[in-house]
Amino acid sequence: MGEVAFSSGISNGSVNNGVNGQSHSLNGYRKSCWYEEEIEEDLRWCFALNSILHTGASQYQDIALLDTKPFGKALVIVGKLQSAETDEFIYHECLVHPALLHHPNPKNVFIMGGGEGSTARELLRHKTIDKVLMCDIDEEAVNFCKSYLVVNKEAFCDLRLEVIINDARGELEAREENYDVIVGDLADPIDGGPCYKLYTKSFYEFTVKPKLKQGGIFVTQAGPAGIFSHKEVFSCIYNTLRQVFKYVVPYSAHIPSHADIWGWVMASDSPIDLSAEELDLRMKQRILGENRYLDGKTFSSSSTLSKTVRNSLDNETHVYTEEAARFIHGHGKHA
Amino acid sequence: MGEVAFSSGISNGSVNNGVNGQSHSLNGYRKSCWYEEEIEEDLRWCFALNSILHTGASQYQDIALLDTKPFGKALVIVGKLQSAETDEFIYHECLVHPALLHHPNPKNVFIMGGGEGSTARELLRHKTIDKVLMCDIDEEAVNFCKSYLVVNKEAFCDLRLEVIINDARGELEAREENYDVIVGDLADPIDGGPCYKLYTKSFYEFTVKPKLKQGGIFVTQAGPAGIFSHKEVFSCIYNTLRQVFKYVVPYSAHIPSHADIWGWVMASDSPIDLSAEELDLRMKQRILGENRYLDGKTFSSSSTLSKTVRNSLDNETHVYTEEAARFIHGHGKHA
Amino acid sequence: MGEVAFSSGISNGSVNNGVNGQSHSLNGYRKSCWYEEEIEEDLRWCFALNSILHTGASQYQDIALLDTKPFGKALVIVGKLQSAETDEFIYHECLVHPALLHHPNPKNVFIMGGGEGSTARELLRHKTIDKVLMCDIDEEAVNFCKSYLVVNKEAFCDLRLEVIINDARGELEAREENYDVIVGDLADPIDGGPCYKLYTKSFYEFTVKPKLKQGGIFVTQAGPAGIFSHKEVFSCIYNTLRQVFKYVVPYSAHIPSHADIWGWVMASDSPIDLSAEELDLRMKQRILGENRYLDGKTFSSSSTLSKTVRNSLDNETHVYTEEAARFIHGHGKHA
Amino acid sequence: MGEVAFSSGISNGSVNNGVNGQSHSLNGYRKSCWYEEEIEEDLRWCFALNSILHTGASQYQDIALLDTKPFGKALVIVGKLQSAETDEFIYHECLVHPALLHHPNPKNVFIMGGGEGSTARELLRHKTIDKVLMCDIDEEAVNFCKSYLVVNKEAFCDLRLEVIINDARGELEAREENYDVIVGDLADPIDGGPCYKLYTKSFYEFTVKPKLKQGGIFVTQAGPAGIFSHKEVFSCIYNTLRQVFKYVVPYSAHIPSHADIWGWVMASDSPIDLSAEELDLRMKQRILGENRYLDGKTFSSSSTLSKTVRNSLDNETHVYTEEAARFIHGHGKHA
Structure with missing residues (x-):
């Protein structure tokens, strides 16, 4: 006890003022x-x-x-x-590019959430894009990111981007136009949580799907997808979406700063089944600059889930509904 | 595993985006x-x-x-x-005031180290003081404290303070004047450490003592003084000083941010034995403003060590010498 | 990321299997x-x-x-x-010996709480003691300590000790005998907490004081007593006791494992004012074995509080009452 | 500071003895x-x-x-x-089954290291296996695992398993028989580390390869394989093996307790290229019980590395050699 080094301020001629003489590295x-x-x-x-x-x-x-x-x-x-700066590209490339690449010619996109700006940044790399609407409810947070996230400065200034401060559901329903791609970049669907309603079957059926153009694709982040964590929300988001859309593709990737695998789900009424080679070709044709994480083979690996996770998804029966939400309390464990 | 909340930036309408719906306090x-x-x-x-x-x-x-x-x-x-801001006053009041109060009329003081500025600040509260020399070897550190420690701004501007960047021993020996009080505000005497030589018997005998005026007092911080930590350096500093000076007074106080009791030692060839009442009287007469920690009774309690510590000090035989230092290696354990 | 060393079990010929080749000490x-x-x-x-x-x-x-x-x-x-094993002696010597030594001839003692057994152990070192009643409400906890705290084995077997599982108030009131010393070894008086009622003015006035014999002394642990922590409960316990008893003595000591100064308060209607020398003499005469922490001078230092704490105690106005308790909720902040 | 709760042992009637009245869950x-x-x-x-x-x-x-x-x-x-109990199956299924399944009829296997017993356990699930030699240098560690890892008790008792305490290289060279599969379950190849020599080109060329029967397969754990960590050793092990063997297959999987992706490499002079369906079929035919992690699709995903990692492996030029090892010191950074 008590080997506290203390030298009332600056020591005289001291490189090392530890009581035990232990050498500390200079930083x-x-x-x-x-x-x-x-x-x-x-x-x-x-x-x-x-x-x-x-x-x-x-x-x-x-x-x-x-x-x-x-x-x-x-x-x-x-x-x-x-x-996190060093690996957010994994999350955002995975969220954005698979859906846009599988779409034949994506021109306008609606982002639910996404105030950080990175999702918009990845979208705006697509040459086909005319218009990105980012609808986030938290103005101060959007401004915080605008001011401090240097990596997204350019995206926030892009004239094709419109930032709207509103609830995503209200905004989607109020607007008349339809979208080629709708991106869900929201907090997880915790019962009682703020975003729960934006993950329900009825929201997908009556708000999202009608706002997709013919051949449109919906993609959403889908929470942790690790071998121990994928039943929290990933399997239920997947199962909910397959109640509503004909084609549903779950995929995942490891994000080091999150100490877990992360999941996303794409959904459409048109087939989503390009080969790795076709994806690579479209990337070259449509995306400005080079992806750091995603290419055709990577997506092919990402969308081939491990046995454990695949089985859970196949067997998942829970569907997010507003009704379910009403009756589930506590820590948001949904089943 | 894997309940990492992640929502690519700002969640939509989210106050709480924890996966488990656990509420986090807003800060x-x-x-x-x-x-x-x-x-x-x-x-x-x-x-x-x-x-x-x-x-x-x-x-x-x-x-x-x-x-x-x-x-x-x-x-x-x-x-x-x-x-630390909230309790450095304990350390600095204890380092400075007992020595100055026991001196009949302290006019000039030499600080070895002390670059933080707080020791000077406390010294300059004494109306009797004409001149304070602070001698610290680390110019950048002194400048850092000057710039950022607002509490010492006034002290650093006081015309009675002279800051010298040098080795304390060299400076003391080079200067011709003697001092009423010399204050040691240095890192602990770890063998092989930078300040070891400024705690040795020969330094006290041949450098410090000759530089004290008649009736002069030397005081030094003396490391941790807790029931488990006082043998690290406190007891040896005490024992070394009593080889050189007639009167030696060890005392200690709890410093919360250091999670331990801290120790100081005063030494002089003149008696150091004022009553609590006399100390209180001199404080009123000589010190501008009110002490936050120290008064006569507090010093009386501080200088009455607990049985364990008192016994260790009485029985300590180790004396810091340059020779000893040469033969002791490793973690600076001195006995 | 990911420099996790992993070698599926036991490495072959490996002393060091860190990925970075960093040497780990063997333990x-x-x-x-x-x-x-x-x-x-x-x-x-x-x-x-x-x-x-x-x-x-x-x-x-x-x-x-x-x-x-x-x-x-x-x-x-x-x-x-x-x-904690290495420093509980500080707490228990301070809790027990000052009260017993100030009493002219302590024969029977009532401990409120104290199930750990260390308080009884210190009491039983006094040759004058005939009978110690330890009244703790938590039988399993007492049994846990009896089984595992080797240092108190002997005390738990001492025939002068009687362990009672009950609420201290009920037990004190139910018993007809009076005591030379009553020791409060209870959790702090947090409003709404389990022990609050055992720190109130009415409890002291109508339960404790009547159960003390002529010249009897009450002593209680009184929570943290550091320069920043003494207003939590220490000053209020002190102030509450001085409403009820003529003589009240607060004192404190540093307990390293608690990272703070701790406080105790003695109270009596007879004077409590022995000199350090008299305390030392009584220790020799009455206590078996040698104290590790406490002697006369130590108590004299311990009972001379620092300026800050002394002033707070002098100025404290809060009194613990059952009424107050009833109206105070939340985090138990009592003022 | 100092809100330390303290109640000398067991509190009286206390459920909650926190000073702040904060409720603690019972565990x-x-x-x-x-x-x-x-x-x-x-x-x-x-x-x-x-x-x-x-x-x-x-x-x-x-x-x-x-x-x-x-x-x-x-x-x-x-x-x-x-x-770790909850996810070691991922590591051990990945280490063992791909190599054994790609082999037409694996009968005898040599494990370098593997003292934990889990690698042997997975091997012994293969009906084709006649003999498993586990060669680990640390007898006490093997005994520790034998005694305490209940999950491997049965494997340690299997008559087909022989445990040898020796250096893997010496043992491999001393024995006359050849093996269908050799498994490397060793610490990573840190320069100067104990296992470095068991990852060099010359070891693979002159010790491992000659001890494989016709059509034999070597597989080794290959350290972290995450997007930030795969260059530590994974890419070099891969590159070293492709200097020696005609067919080399790297693959990886996320291990939650290791907070990273882990890597393995298979190598052989016979092709290693079964389809997911063929792997699934062989699993059914040859392996007792059901895998928890690995099936054909999982292996197909595991052996399709992400763009970043694939590029690093393609471009890796470092080869582990004893010579290199001799000249590289310090923290084992190999390039």
Whole structure:
């Protein structure tokens, strides 16, 4: 006990002022500052910090931009990592490109959520795109990202992007136009959570599907898809979508900063079944710049789920409905 | 596994985007960032962070100013907490006032180290003071503190203060004048450490003592003084000083941010034995403003050590010498 | 990311199987296991673990005996450190001996709580003692301590000790005998907490005081007494007791495993004012074995509080009453 | 500071003795104990502990069996998680079954390392197997696993398994028989590490390959294979093997307890290219019981690496050689 080094301020001629004479590396103090995420009550994931760049709060949530050693700049909302500089490209390439590539000629896209701007950034790389509508409810959070996420500056300035502050359902229903692709970039469908209604069968059936043009594709992030975590929401989102659409394709990828596999689901009434080679060809023709993560083979691997996950998805019976939501309380465990 | 909440940026209409629907307090994310100090290899002390205010590096050491929740702004050097806003007054009042009050009329003071500025600040509260020399070897660190420690701004501007960038021993020996009080505000005397030589018997005998005026008092910080930690350096500093000076007074106080009791030792060839009442009287007469921690009774309690510590000090036989230093290696354990 | 070392079990010829070739000390893995206490929401205190010796649960609480590296065996109840092998003697010597020594001839003692057994152990060292009643409400917890706390085995077997499982108030009121000393070894008086009623003015006035013999002394643990923590309960316990007793003596000591100063209060209608010398003399005459922490001078220092704490106690106006308790909710902040 | 709850042992009638009246769940204290792994210097992965079941030490390394909340029983060697109850099946099914299934009729297998027993367990599920030789250098570690890993008890008792305590290279070279499959279940090839020599081109060329029968297959674990971690050793093991064998197949899978993707490489001079359907068929015919993770499609996905990793493997030029090893020091960075 008590080997606290203390030297009232700056030591005289001191390189090392540890009481025990232990040598500290010159930037040892940096590793003294940590971001700690409670992934579960009994599981933590901790990143050494360089600095706390910005903190802010909206009417909905607290938000912070941290500079972490292992994953670069990290956007944290209400104590949960949303997106990290070094690997957000995996999430956003997976969310955006498979749907746009499977579409013959995507011109206009509606993003539900997506205020970080990265989803829009990936969409705007497609030469076919005329118009992207991003509809996020949290104005302060959108402004926070606009101001601080340098990587999305250009996207936020792109004239093809329109940012709307509104509830996604209301906005979708109010607008008359239909879309080639609708992208769900929302929080997970926790019962009682804010986004639950945007994952239900009736929302998909009566709001999303009617707003897709002929041959249109809906794609949504679908929560963790790991061997232990895919039953939380991934399998139910998949099962809900296959009640509504003819073709439904689940896929997943590992996101290191999230310490898990992540999942997405595409859905359409037109077939979604391009070969790896065709995907590669379309990428070359349509996408500006080179993808860092996704190509044809990667998508082919991503959309071939492991035995365990595949079986769970096949056998999933739960469907998200507004009614179900009404009767389920507590921690949002849905089955 | 895998209940990572992820919503590619800002959720739509989301106050709570945790996968489990667990409610986070609105400033929950702040408690996700921690400063962690390894007090010993098997003991850690962790403060929630508001922000990392400034970081810098000198030729000697890395330095950071953190904004911590439990202890306010904290100065951290090479991964070790040096001083925290909410309780540095305890350390600095204890270092400075007992020696100055026991001196009949202290006019000029030499500080070895002290670059943080707080020691100077407390000294300059004494109306009798004409001149304070602060001699610290680390110019960048002094500049860092000058720039960022608002609480010491006034002290750094006081015309009675002269800041010298040099090795304390060289400076003391080079100067011709003598001092009423010499204050040691240095890192602990770890064998092989940078300050070891400034705690040896020969340094005290041949450098410090000759530079004290008649009736002069030397005081030094003396490391942790807790029931388990006082043998690290406190008892040896005490024992070394009593080889050189006629009167030696050890005392200690709890510093919450250091999770331990801290120690100081005063030494002189004139008696150091004022009553609590006399100390209180001199405080009123000589010190501008009111002490937050120290008064006569507090000093009387502080200088009455507990049985365990008293016995260790009485029985300590180790004396810091340059010779000893040469033969002791490793972790600086001196006995 | 991902430098996880993994070698499906036992490596072949491997002393070091870290991916980065970092050398681990041979018992490095031990420091991988930690006990972490949230002292406050924004302050943590963490001990490396050797092992988790025993865990149990009573109808009232969970209980565990951990083997920690920095503080030896540690008793943890509901996630809070109660007592650690290496320094519990400080707490228990301070709780027991000042009251017994100030009493001219203590023969019978009532302990409210104290199921750990250490309070009884210290009491039974007094040669004058005929009878100790320990009244704790939690039978399983008492049995847990009886079984596992080797240091108190002898005390639990002492024929002068009677252990009663009951509520302390009910037991005190039901019994006809009076006591030389009553010891409060209970959880802190949190509003709404289980022990609140055992810290109120009316309890002291109508239950405790009438059960003390002529010249009897009451002593109670009084919560943290550090410069930042003494207003939580220490100052209020002190103030409540001085409403009821003529002589009230607060004192405190640093307990390293608790990362804070701890407080106790003695109260009596007879004067409590022995000199350090008289205390030392009585210790020699009456106590078997030697104290490790407490002697006359230590008590004199302990009962001379620092300026800050002394002023708070002098100025405290809050009195614990059952009425107050009824109207105060939430986090138990009592003022 | 200082809201430490303390009640000298068992509180009286206390369910909650936190100073702040914060309610702790009844098993709150369990979450106070954590296993913490430093995945990298700036990245930590922490599991709540139920208990520390066994600890031991061999001449080579320290070893512990922990009971963790998120991943069940976990084998930890020198501070690094080796294998966790809930997901070791992923690692061991991936290590063993692809090689055995691609072999037309595997009868005898040599395991380098593998002392945990799980690799043998999976091998022994194959009906074709006559003989498994497990050659591990650490006898105490093997005995530790034999005693405590209940899941492998049966395998350790199987008469077809022979456990040899020796260096794998020496053993392979000393024995006259050849093998259908050789399995490398060793620590990663860190320069200067104990297993480096068992990953070099010359070892593969002059020791492994000559000991494979006609049509024989070599398979080895190949370290982390995540998007950020695959260049540590995975790409080099792949590249080294393709210098020696005609057909080399790298594949990978996510292991949640390791917070990363893991990699393996198969190599042979006979083609390795069964379809998913053929693999499924052979599994049914040859393997007792059902795989939990691996089937034909899963292997097909596992062996289709993502764009990033595929490109790195294609472009890798480093080859592990004994010479290289001799000249590379320090942290085992191999390029």
